Amino acid sequence: APFKIGYFVGSLATGSINRVLSKALIKLAPEDLEFTEIPIRDLPLYSYDYDSDFPPAARALKEAIEASDGILFVSPEYNRSIPGALKNAIDWGSRPWGSNSFARKPAGIIGASVGSIGTAVMQSSMRSVLSFLDAPQLNAPEAYIHYDAAVFGDDGEVKNEGTAKFLRHYMDEYCAFVQRVLAANAPGHI
Numbered sequence: 001a002p003f004k005i006g007y008f009v010g011s012l013a014t015g016s017i018n019r020v021l022s023k024a025l026i027k028l029a030p031e032d033l034e035f036t037e038i039p040i041r042d043l044p045l046y047s048y049d050y051d052s053d054f055p056p057a058a059r060a061l062k063e064a065i066e067a068s069d070g071i072l073f074v075s076p077e078y079n080r081s082i083p084g085a086l087k088n089a090i091d092w093g094s095r096p097w098g099s100n101s102f103a104r105k106p107a108g109i110i111g112a113s114v115g116s117i118g119t120a121v122m123q124s125s126m127r128s129v130l131s132f133l134d135a136p137q138l139n140a141p142e143a144y145i146h147y148d149a150a151v152f153g154d155d156g157e158v159k160n161e162g163t164a165k166f167l168r169h170y171m172d173e174y175c176a177f178v179q180r181v182l183a184a185n186a187p188g189h190i
């Protein structure tokens, strides 16, 4: 059976380079991964006033995370950190207290930037957040993508064989990692 991957695009921009990267990753991923985007655009800003009664968009978000075998974050770096819209979505998914949807979910973090830092500082912030939320993370390979518009087609086509090979390798390793965590999470496994 295919493994269900819920992916987040951390940008709301129409021309998001991270959305393009997500399309490229889906094209290059092994066939046993099946991708569904987990949308973040319609979430209100989180407050614990909602904890007794989550709005529909937040319920849908938590259900989508919980229905996924693995989570993939494809996100820009904004001001050396996680974009607000994405952090808001993570806050929703982590609550109400005692029902953190990210617990034990295998997670991958990747991002593209127009700068040469390739979202490294965002990814470092994200690792702290996901560690706190008890989400196991693919530690290696790391993938800091410097976005070159000549390399990526809008539909996710990757025109440079070296880049395609690197992204394919990332997704192969991500797939193997998700399977390892699922095996470790299985009932009866210590």
Ligand code: FNR
Pocket (backbone or CB within 6 Å): 011, 012, 013, 015, 016, 017, 018, 019, 075, 076, 077, 078, 079, 080, 081, 112, 113, 114, 115, 116, 117, 118, 119
């Ligand atoms: C940026 N950008 C950026 N780039 C980076 O490498 N490090 C950073 O800290 C920031 N900070 C930042 C803040 C804000 C508010 C914006 C709008 C942009 C540039 C960023 O890499 C570029 O806009 C990308 O196109 C963002 O990815 P999306 O939204 O196109 O997927």
